Amino acid sequence: MVARGDESAYRQLFEHYWPRVYSVALLLAKVPEAAEDAAQEIFAQLWIKKEQLVNVREFRAYLFATARNHIFNKLRGQVFTGSFTAYLQEYFSDALANPAATLEFKEAEQIIHNGINQLTPQQQKVFRLSRFQGLSHAEIAAETGLSQRTVKNYIVSANLSLRNYLEKHAGSSVIFLWMLLSL
Incomplete structure (x- = not known):
């Protein structure tokens, strides 16, 4: 019914799934305001793209996949708005209160940067244009004169x-940090 523009069906869907979507957003974003913004954006996108819901067989799975992707994109966007170090320090602030964790973080960051430095120029x-500046393949292609296929x-x-490189030189925490880069 939502796919046909039924506002009361959308309201019921919103009320039913809001707590779960917000919880997932909070778990990933770790900041209540960011989680609330993300959840609102997810539901707004559902309404905007409601016609596409006709083809969805498992709505719950679709909703949570949409939510996860949206939140990861927001987190990746945060990486690009400031320095990578500042982002990771904020994201892992609880763990970084521990001096040993702080040292581990700095070592992990150094290993990741060493790995990036091992790549061809x-x-x-x-990679840096994509992951640190947030440019799309098309934007990178335009800036470097390469084709989008070559960029990819x-x-x-x-x-x-x-x-x-990381599998050979790092532990699981470093690989997790790298996964944030490769979102």
Whole structure:
């Protein structure tokens, strides 16, 4: 019914799923205001794209996949608005209150940067434009004069190289930090 524009069906859907979507957003974002904003944006997008719901067989799975992707995109966007270090320090602030965790964080950050420095110069440039400046493949292609396909290939190969490097040189916490980069 929501797909046909039924506002009361949408309201029921909103009331039923809001607490769960908000909880997932809070778990991932760790900031109540950001979680609330994300949940509101998710439900707004549901209404805007309501016609597409006709093709959805498992609404709950669709909703949570949509929520997860939206929240990860917001988190990745936060990485791009400031320094990567500042973002990670804020995200892991509870753990970083512990001096040992702070040292581990700094070591992890250094290992990740060393891994990036092991990439070819072109991979480094494309990877940094993508992950640290938040540019799309099209924007990177325009800035570097490469094709979008080449940009994508560089990013894929950079991710593979970094994963291999980190598996050899790092523990699970470093690999988790790298996963944030590769969202």
